[in-house]
Amino acid sequence: MQSNVNINEVFTSLDARKAEALATIAKYGEADRAEASRVALIYDRCDQTSIKHLEDTAKFLKRDFVPLVQTPTNKLGVNQMQLLSLDTNSKLAKTNAKQDDYMFVGLSMMPNDRLCPGSKAAGCMEVCLQSAGMGKFSNVAQARQAKSDFFMSNREAFMAQLVKEMKSKVRTATKKAKTLAVRLNVLSDVQWEDIPVTLDGVVYSNIMEAFPMVQFYDYTKLASRLSKALPANYDLTFSYSARPTYQKQVSLALRNDNTKMAVVFAGEFPLTFMGRKVIDGDAQDARFLDAQGVIVGLKAKGKAKTVKNDFIVH
Numbered sequence: 001m002q003s004n005v006n007i008n009e010v011f012t013s014l015d016a017r018k019a020e021a022l023a024t025i026a027k028y029g030e031a032d033r034a035e036a037s038r039v040a041l042i043y044d045r046c047d048q049t050s051i052k053h054l055e056d057t058a059k060f061l062k063r064d065f066v067p068l069v070q071t072p073t074n075k076l077g078v079n080q081m082q083l084l085s086l087d088t089n090s091k092l093a094k095t096n097a098k099q100d101d102y103m104f105v106g107l108s109m110m111p112n113d114r115l116c117p118g119s120k121a122a123g124c125m126e127v128c129l130q131s132a133g134m135g136k137f138s139n140v141a142q143a144r145q146a147k148s149d150f151f152m153s154n155r156e157a158f159m160a161q162l163v164k165e166m167k168s169k170v171r172t173a174t175k176k177a178k179t180l181a182v183r184l185n186v187l188s189d190v191q192w193e194d195i196p197v198t199l200d201g202v203v204y205s206n207i208m209e210a211f212p213m214v215q216f217y218d219y220t221k222l223a224s225r226l227s228k229a230l231p232a233n234y235d236l237t238f239s240y241s242a243r244p245t246y247q248k249q250v251s252l253a254l255r256n257d258n259t260k261m262a263v264v265f266a267g268e269f270p271l272t273f274m275g276r277k278v279i280d281g282d283a284q285d286a287r288f289l290d291a292q293g294v295i296v297g298l299k300a301k302g303k304a305k306t307v308k309n310d311f312i313v314h
């Protein structure tokens with residue numbers, strides 16, 4: 001996207017240290033991690049106006065700039081940030097209240113094209129952002145954005161913090177004599193099965209392998225994920241959209257009779273959809289307890305109720 005910012009004006013309006021940050025950002029595509037860290041530290045000391053200048057300039061230079069979020073005193077408060085939460089998602093909170101056997105926690109990041117690679121074909125981003133991304137409370141949206149920035153810019157530190165929090169949640173669930181159930185993609189479609197983690201000095205193929213006592217589950221817009229050899233403790237439900245560009249994904253997903261498919265309905269749930277039985281998916285979120293091959297009916301929420309979109313069945 002071309003910004004209307006004047007690059008010369010930006011450079012002359014900043015002091016030497018900020019100008020140095022801009023120059024480094026200009027090279028960011030080729031930057032190694034150390035250089036990126038240096039930018040982050042400079043960025044961290046900038047005031048809000050300067051940060052806006054930095055972002056505008058990155059756009060002007062057509063760079064895909066994401067500040068590296070890692071410092072203990074970061075303005076985004078990463079070290080104070082909890083990645084996993086018990087009840088900031090209303091459906092997880094409702095499920096926790098209903099389920100005696102499981103303790104549910106989720107990770108809510110702000111969705112974007114990189115965290116949701118299937119969203120373009122499915123056409124779900126607009127509705128998702130309207131109903132959940134912006135939320136009612138800006139502090140919730142800011143926290144989600146900060147988590148997305150952290151994940152995209154410093155994967156290693158993000159995964160280390162996630163593992164640390166997982167250990168703590170497992171301890172809490174054990175004390176309550178419950179099984180921990182974790183949904184890492186509350187508002188994203190990250191392929192967690194492909195991301196290695198380190199736990200107590202041992203490298204595991206993914207977080208599911210590191211925590212075999214935990215039940216993981218997610219929804220996905222990527223049919224290819226369903227045909228992978230997923231860890232036994234990771235349950236995936238495919239997510240439907242009627243958008244024509246997405247029908248290849250739907251066909252691929254439904255090749256397997258056991259595929260559970262979530263469908264968002266604008267009105268009452270039908271008894272069947274595409275010849276499969278519809279169940280009420282809003283009653284609770286424990287998708288891994290559903291029968292195989294069902295349609296998981298979800299009601300359109302927030303502004304999504306009134307938006308015309310292929311993602312929602314009217």
Ligand code: SF4
Pocket residue numbers: 111112115116118119122124125128129186187188189221
């Ligand atoms: S519906 Fe899912 S894939 Fe689509 S934008 Fe939201 S989180 Fe991402």
